Amino acid sequence: MANKIRVATTSLAGCFGCHMSFLDLDERLVQLAELVEFDRSPITDIEHCTDCDIGLIEGGVCNSENVHTLREFRKNCKILVAVGACAINGGLPAMRNFIPLEECLSEAYLDGIGVENPQIPSDVELPLLLDKVRPIHEVVKIDYYLPGCPPSADVFWKFLTDLLAGREPELDYELVHYD
Amino acid sequence: MSKTITIDGKTIPFEDGQTIMEAATAADVYIPHLCHHPEFTPHGSCKLCTVKVNGRNCSACTFPAAEGQDVLNNTQELIDDRRKITQMLFVEGNHFCPSCEKTGNCQLQAVAYHLNMLDDHFPLFYPNREMDASHPDVLIDHNRCIFCALCVRASQQHDGKNVFAISGRGINKHLIFNAESGQLKDTDLDKNDKAAHICPTGAILIKRTGYQVPIGQRIYDHHEIDEVSLATTEHQHGE
Missing domain, CATH: 3.30.70.20 (Alpha-Beta Plaits)
Incomplete structure (x- = not known):
């Protein structure tokens, strides 16, 4: 186990769609598992990452916890990868950037149709929202980008097999999609 | 003999009054562009068609072809410049493709x-x-x-x-x-x-x-x- 490539993954302001697409590797996951082991990831439930080779980040940055998580990944991963539209440009969650945060919270928790016992959640356990959702390259240095909503399993496969073989990863035309 | 320019070393004929873009398109050479359209007067605003003409950057859609021009189109430097221009177009608007x-x-x-x-x-x-x-x-x-x-x-x-x-x-x-x-x-x-x-x-x-x-x-x-x-x-x- 000791000389396997260590991979960590997380979803920040994302929908886990990129993780689901990763799981679409299906039987290729068995092949992959011979070469890599997973550190921090929703797949393992490990809560913090330690020295890793590759970090895959899904989602943009929408709250203070996202910032801490992203920095932890940057600190511990030799190669950090922005996975999917949200990590790259904020994606769907960033569409709240055009509405003031107070209005968003009021609509969701105070004035929205069907809201009972209206109150804006303020438990200390809850991470504070940022005023805007940002892509992750604005917070830490990113080494590679895998566009797509989500990137297909073939994109993950091509990227990881290139990297594991010591090649500079390259995505052919058919593998590059923003949708 | 028709007049010619070269694009990336390839000899391309042109007629007087044609732009570099028009000569290139007629010879099946693609120069990336967004604001150019063959039916309308050139606008020269998107700068994606930037090519190097005799060592200087010009917009192919507005620059007239002239005898003997040495045009560079598909160089790594120009491709990198065009990618940066495209990135600027993306970040200054809201382009959520999905x-x-x-x-x-x-x-x-x-x-x-x-x-x-x-x-x-x-x-x-x-x-x-x-x-x-x-x-x-x-x-x-x-x-x-x-x-x-x-x-x-x-x-x-x-x-x-x-x-x-x-x-x-x-x-x-x-x-x-x-x-x-x-x-x-x-x-x-x-x-x-x-x-x-x-x-x-x-x-x-x-x-x-x-x-x-x-x-x-x-x-x-x-x-x-x-x-x-x-x-x-x-x-x-x-x-």
């Missing part, structure tokens, strides 16, 4: 694919822009406008109308409509006008047609823009 009807048929996206643009590189502006859904058949989403002015030119030069103009400067630059109210519904735009179909991005959309072709089966899903651009004389992608 939620855009035009995805797969969008020339901005297709140029980015062609240049293997995988990220935005720059910090995003997230400018606050409006939509105009007032017209019964045509929707304007200012978030996606790149100010190429193709709709402005198509309306004036093809449709014999004057529906669109660009107004304002810098981050406040925006497309305006020729009506007292400022709303599209009060202009004489018709959904069959060339101007309604010429947008290279998803800024001008025909209502109720967006998903007639499923995502995954659209033009640029399987064909690169250089191939499509050279194969189509009628540059009207997206329906």
Whole structure:
């Protein structure tokens, strides 16, 4: 186990769609598992990452916890990868950037149709929202980008097999999609 | 003997009055572009067609071809410059491809694919822009406008109308409509006008047609823009 490539993954302001697409590797996951082991990831439930080779980040940055998580990944991963539209440009969650945060919270928790016992959640356990959702390259240095909503399993496969073989990863035309 | 220029070492004939873009297109050489359209007067605003002519950067769509010009087009330096320009176009607007009807048929996206643009590189502006859904058949989403002015030119030069103009400067630059109210519904735009179909991005959309072709089966899903651009004389992608 000791000389396997260590991979960590997380979803920040994302929908886990990129993780689901990763799981679409299906039987290729068995092949992959011979070469890599997973550190921090929703797949393992490990809560913090330690020295890793590759970090895959899904989602943009929408709250203070996202910032801490992203920095932890940057600190511990030799190669950090922005996975999917949200990590790259904020994606769907960033569409709240055009509405003031107070209005968003009021609509969701105070004035929205069907809201009972209206109150804006303020438990200390809850991470504070940022005023805007940002892509992750604005917070830490990113080494590679895998566009797509989500990137297909073939994109993950091509990227990881290139990297594991010591090649500079390259995505052919058919593998590059923003949708 | 016809006059010639060279593009990346290849000899290309041209006629007097032709731009470098026109000579290149006639010889099946693709130069990336967004604001250029063969039917309309060149605008020279998007700068994607930047080529090196005798060592100096010029816009191929506006620069006249002249005997003996040595033009560089497909160099790594120019490809890198064009990718940066495209990234700037993306970050100064709001281009959320997964939620855009035009995805797969969008020339901005297709140029980015062609240049293997995988990220935005720059910090995003997230400018606050409006939509105009007032017209019964045509929707304007200012978030996606790149100010190429193709709709402005198509309306004036093809449709014999004057529906669109660009107004304002810098981050406040925006497309305006020729009506007292400022709303599209009060202009004489018709959904069959060339101007309604010429947008290279998803800024001008025909209502109720967006998903007639499923995502995954659209033009640029399987064909690169250089191939499509050279194969189509009628540059009207997206329906």
